[in-house]
Amino acid sequence: MTDTQTPNGQLTLRTLAMPGDANAAGDIFGGWVMAQMDLACGIRAAERARGRVVTAAVREMAFELPVKIGDTLSIYTDIARVGRTSITLSVEAWAQRYLTTRLEKVTAATFVMVALDSQGQPTPVPGD
């Protein structure tokens, strides 16, 4: 993963890591972080598709730094590609450490979301 000094993309979701999301050592579960990224992609892709979307694929996710209880997690999304029915997003998760202003990128991934019609079938993403 290439590290950057500042987040890339649009701030799409911001939340707080709570004790219920952590193991006994205070490390936040990777699945929780991934779920926040999935939620952010759902928000951003649904806005772009102007309709319902699902997650079709998640590519190359590595947890580079831990998230700890009390950290604020910010998810940034960037629409990298719009296909016929799919939207590919570059996603970054940044932790603002508890009671500090220190921001660190903890993970990044690529999510592929697919627009669905009311029958649950892939449907074309409308133009901008």
Ligand SMILES: CC(=O)SCCNC(=O)CCNC(=O)[C@H](O)C(C)(C)COP(=O)(O)OP(=O)(O)OC[C@H]1O[C@@H](n2cnc3c(N)ncnc32)[C@H](O)[C@@H]1OP(=O)(O)O
């Ligand atoms: C709210 C939620 O997130 S639900 C939870 C998790 N997600 C799900 O349960 C989704 C379950 N999966 C599905 O319903 C289906 O596999 C779908 C709707 C994602 C895709 O259905 P398919 O029958 O494969 O559709 P189809 O072959 O037409 O592909 C649709 C698009 O998805 C893309 N796609 C499908 N699978 C993948 C994949 N594994 N990786 C990348 N792109 C993919 C295709 O390239 C295509 O994009 P394009 O139209 O821009 O060229």
